[in-house]
Amino acid sequence: xxxxxxxxxxxxxxREEARKVYEQAKAEGKKTALLEQxxxxxxxxxxxxIGPGETIVVQIEYQSSVHxxxxxxxxxxxxxxxxxxxxxPIVQTVDLDPKSxxxxxxxxxxxxxxxxxxxxxxxxxxxxxxxxxxxxxxGFPLGTITSPFHQTDMQTIxxxxxxxxxxxxxxxxxxxxxxxxxxxxxxxxxxGLFHETQNGKTYLLGFVTPPAQDAATxxxxxxxxxxxxxxxxxxxxxxxEQARNSLALAISKLRPEDKFNxxxxxxxxxxxxxxLVQATPDKREDxxxxxxxxxxxxxxxxxxxxxxxxxTQGPVETGSLRQVVFLTDxxxxxxxxxxxxxxxxxxxxxxxxxxxxxxxxxHFMTKAAEIGRGTFTLIGSEDQVAARMGELFDKLENPVMxxxxxxxxxxxxxxxxxxxxxxxxxxxPVVLTAQLDxxxxxxxxxxxxxxxxxxxxxxxDVAKASEGKGIAKLWARRKIDGLEANAYAVxxxxxxxxxxxxxxxxxxxxSRVTSLVAVDVTPSRPAGKPVVSTDMPLNLPxxxxxxxxxxxxxxxxIPEGQRKASLERQDEQAMLIADRMAAAPTAHAASMIADxxxxxxxxxxxxxxxxxILIGLMLLAFALMAxxxxxxxxxxxxxxASEVRDRVR
Amino acid sequence: MSDKPGNEGNQNKExxxxxxxxxxxxxxxxxxxxxxxxxxxxxxxxxxxxxxxxAEVSQVLLKxxxxxxxxGETNAKPWPWADxxxxxxxxxxxxxxxxxxxxxxxxxxxxxxxxxxANTPAPGELGxxxxxxxxxxxxxxxxxxxxxxxxxxxxxxGTNLTFRAGSSRIARWDESGINADAPGRNLALATCWPxxxxxxxxxxxxxxxxxxxDAGPSTLAAQGGPSKLPxxxx
Numbered sequence: 001x002x003x004x005x006x007x008x009x010x011x012x013x014x015r016e017e018a019r020k021v022y023e024q025a026k027a028e029g030k031k032t033a034l035l036e037q038x039x040x041x042x043x044x045x046x047x048x049x050i051g052p053g054e055t056i057v058v059q060i061e062y063q064s065s066v067h068x069x070x071x072x073x074x075x076x077x078x079x080x081x082x083x084x085x086x087x088x089p090i091v092q093t094v095d096l097d098p099k100s101x102x103x104x105x106x107x108x109x110x111x112x113x114x115x116x117x118x119x120x121x122x123x124x125x126x127x128x129x130x131x132x133x134x135x136x137x138x139g140f141p142l143g144t145i146t147s148p149f150h151q152t153d154m155q156t157i158x159x160x161x162x163x164x165x166x167x168x169x170x171x172x173x174x175x176x177x178x179x180x181x182x183x184x185x186x187x188x189x190x191x192g193l194f195h196e197t198q199n200g201k202t203y204l205l206g207f208v209t210p211p212a213q214d215a216a217t218x219x220x221x222x223x224x225x226x227x228x229x230x231x232x233x234x235x236x237x238x239x240x241e242q243a244r245n246s247l248a249l250a251i252s253k254l255r256p257e258d259k260f261n262x263x264x265x266x267x268x269x270x271x272x273x274x275x276l277v278q279a280t281p282d283k284r285e286d287x288x289x290x291x292x293x294x295x296x297x298x299x300x301x302x303x304x305x306x307x308x309x310x311x312t313q314g315p316v317e318t319g320s321l322r323q324v325v326f327l328t329d330x331x332x333x334x335x336x337x338x339x340x341x342x343x344x345x346x347x348x349x350x351x352x353x354x355x356x357x358x359x360x361x362x363h364f365m366t367k368a369a370e371i372g373r374g375t376f377t378l379i380g381s382e383d384q385v386a387a388r389m390g391e392l393f394d395k396l397e398n399p400v401m402x403x404x405x406x407x408x409x410x411x412x413x414x415x416x417x418x419x420x421x422x423x424x425x426x427x428x429p430v431v432l433t434a435q436l437d438x439x440x441x442x443x444x445x446x447x448x449x450x451x452x453x454x455x456x457x458x459x460x461d462v463a464k465a466s467e468g469k470g471i472a473k474l475w476a477r478r479k480i481d482g483l484e485a486n487a488y489a490v491x492x493x494x495x496x497x498x499x500x501x502x503x504x505x506x507x508x509x510x511s512r513v514t515s516l517v518a519v520d521v522t523p524s525r526p527a528g529k530p531v532v533s534t535d536m537p538l539n540l541p542x543x544x545x546x547x548x549x550x551x552x553x554x555x556x557x558i559p560e561g562q563r564k565a566s567l568e569r570q571d572e573q574a575m576l577i578a579d580r581m582a583a584a585p586t587a588h589a590a591s592m593i594a595d596x597x598x599x600x601x602x603x604x605x606x607x608x609x610x611x612x613i614l615i616g617l618m619l620l621a622f623a624l625m626a627x628x629x630x631x632x633x634x635x636x637x638x639x640x641a642s643e644v645r646d647r648v649r
Numbered sequence: 650m651s652d653k654p655g656n657e658g659n660q661n662k663e664x665x666x667x668x669x670x671x672x673x674x675x676x677x678x679x680x681x682x683x684x685x686x687x688x689x690x691x692x693x694x695x696x697x698x699x700x701x702x703x704a705e706v707s708q709v710l711l712k713x714x715x716x717x718x719x720x721g722e723t724n725a726k727p728w729p730w731a732d733x734x735x736x737x738x739x740x741x742x743x744x745x746x747x748x749x750x751x752x753x754x755x756x757x758x759x760x761x762x763x764x765x766x767a768n769t770p771a772p773g774e775l776g777x778x779x780x781x782x783x784x785x786x787x788x789x790x791x792x793x794x795x796x797x798x799x800x801x802x803x804x805x806x807g808t809n810l811t812f813r814a815g816s817s818r819i820a821r822w823d824e825s826g827i828n829a830d831a832p833g834r835n836l837a838l839a840t841c842w843p844x845x846x847x848x849x850x851x852x853x854x855x856x857x858x859x860x861x862x863d864a865g866p867s868t869l870a871a872q873g874g875p876s877k878l879p880x881x882x883x
Contacts, residue, residue, distance in 0.1 A: 605839065609697040616692070
């Protein structure tokens with residue numbers, strides 16, 4: 001936390017403790033900041049006691065590993081938390097006795113914490129400007145670098161390093177930033193090992209891309225594919241377009257011996273064929289027509305659709321692969337329920353998630369694919385549909401590398417993450433982190449796996465690993481992820497929390513059970529002066545349709561009597577929202593700030609006609625007077641002259 | 650205008666016989682000076698009235714070309730060498746004044762009618778459309794526009810848009826506070842201020858207006874409602 005020139009280092013504390021520290025400092029009038037995790041990819045930051053006109057800078061550092069698939073590396077910087085659809089609790093009446101009430105099991109217990117006010121782009125300017133600079137140090141000669149969603153300026157440092165910044169200086173935070181790069185041809189690394197030493201322990205980060213099998217020699221297994229497409233309101237606009245195209249492409253690529261079905265859902269759902277059907281050309285046509293006709297509206301009740309896809313499609317035929325392809329933006333808040341459903345009812349099916357839109361919930365989809373033993377594919381714009389879906393088909397059609405195991409020969413490695421290793425699809429690397437005893441470990445890292453019936457094995461020398469930074473934190477993060485992922489399997493929730501807390505505290509990480517809190521030493525708010533709280537609003541993710549997500553404003557079709565009541569209700573609602581947003585940049589203020597430099601200059605709109613006429617008249621009047629004076633003068637002079645002449649005579 | 654000949658007539662009467670011959674050099678110079686001043690005054694007055702007449706007459710021609718456009722004739726120029734096209738017609742209902750709006754507020758276009766600034770959206774589109782006109786000709790009535798007055802803009806596609814005038818304000822030309830990309834569908838009418846001044850000043854008089862929602866064609870289209878609008882006038 002930076003106040004003026006002073007820096008205050010935050011501390012990681014257990015969540016409850018951190019909150020207490022924050023609340024106390026807030027009450028005492030000290031400046032304080034609290035960073036909490038609400039979801040593995042939603043963090044909230046609170047700052048208290050900001051005086052009028054004061055600036056407080058909060059610096060947050062995070063680590064994230066670069067995604068690698070098919071020789072392409074990509075980094076995603078999330079910029080906005082898309083509004084999540086939070087299913088309403090199912091209210092069960094327990095008893096008809098009026099005294100006994102209801103039993104409510106809320107699928108989203110913390111809905112307040114993950115719901116920020118969202119600005120309607122029709123009425124507000126975009127806020128939350130972001131500036132961004134990437135110092136890319138690839139470690140191998142760089143080929144092409146692309147930023148598909150933002151315009152960037154690129155500076156070449158050397159053949160392995162680039163400096164990338166946003167072209168426009170800053171952009172409103174309304175869509176994720178993605179940077180992807182690859183190596184120059186033939187230089188794509190297929191293995192790498194890095195180490196970091198911290199507190200007498202060595203942390204390793206390794207990746208290996210298994211060689212792709214020769215396509216000619218392989219036989220394609222029969223597939224049974226269930227496509228699930230999200231046509232809820234959050235998908236409105238370009239998202240549904242991308243989803244429709246992706247799905248139509250996927251259906252058209254099915255082979256006649258494959259079987260398939262299509263499920264669509266918003267707050268209702270619909271299964272297109274009564275059961276899986278053979279992918280004959282006419283059935284494919286039929287399904288594509290169905291998909292093309294979808295429009296985005298309504299809520300996101302994902303669970304029933306997932307259930308339909310996982311449970312009601314009949315048993316898997318022997319020798320077939322059951323695949324569930326799930327196209328969504330994942331804008332939901334009940335992740336836990338869905339993970340639970342996938343892990344319990346997956347059976348032999350593999351779940352592939354396809355993330356759609358400018359700010360999809362990648363955590364949900366990555367995790368869902370991981371639990372579902374599938375992969376996650378991200379489609380951020382229309383022109384990525386063909387390429388990314390192509391990659392996905394490769395993965396769907398090619399055999400998987402299974403039974404991957406990692407071991408250390410000659411070194412004691414108690415902790416390897418992820419554990420167990422996930423299956424690998426074509427073009428994907430094994431990425432692992434491990435904690436090793438001792439500062440200078442020796443020995444060999446062994447990875448074995450199986451493609452179909454063919455075994456595969458690779459060895460790497462641990463001592464030859466090159467230096468890396470942030471690996472310890474990455475390991476800890478993945479360790480926590482692993483612990484969290486097994487949460488549904490562990491009965492003792494308190495023990496699990498304790499384990500996570502230990503790892504998080506040791507590695508200075510914010511997690512579900514630990515928070516980062518910083519407190520200024522001296523109180524800055526004068527005693528007795530009140531504090532006002534407000535939520536900072538977020539932009540609506542680019543391409544989203546506000547009315548489809550938050551409901552349309554009531555139209556005029558209401559009878560006169562009810563209309564007044566509804567208007568009053570609207571006013572109340574508006575006031576509520578206004579209260580919630582008080583002191584946050586108002587629509588007006590935000591647009592003033594955003595567009596300060598863009599005002600219209602007005603042209604000159606006075607003609608000189610009146611002036612001309614006026615001056616003209618004045619000149620005429622002057623001429624008249626002058627002429628009169630002149631003639632009078634001449635007359636007098638002549639009079640004098642004739643008098644003189646008379647006298648002379 | 651009538652002063653001068655009378656004046657000269659006076660002088661002629663004074664010295665009918667050999668009037669010029671009896672003028673000495675000084676007198677000739679003074680008389681010539683007076684004549685020049687009178688001539689300049691005449692020219693200025695004439696120019697002023699010419700500008701006003703041009704503004705009036707051109708509106709008639711413009712109206713004709715705009716009506717041709719409404720009837721489907723594309724690219725109907727008010728006169729063959731005009732370098733602008735008519736774009737809309739604006740009517741102040743209460744005041745009962747109408748003017749044809751041109752595209753592109755260059756000084757040239759403004760002489761003939763109110764013009765929509767080229768860097769602002771067309772009236773009825775998202776953003777703030779700015780129409781400017783001269784205070785002493787086409788927008789002489791702008792001072793009479795009161796908050797709540799209805800302004801009807803007929804676009805060349807025949808759509809009738811109703812705007813409700815809001816507050817008026819005075820701002821410098823380079824601090825207009827008008828944002829062309831502002832949310833909503835707005836209209837700003839601008840002219841010079843103060844109204845009765847004769848010099849060209851930096852101040853502008855701006856009337857803000859907002860599209861009356863139930864007449865918005867885009868809103869209706871979005872609702873998919875019955876096609877009450879766009880209304881084809883004429």
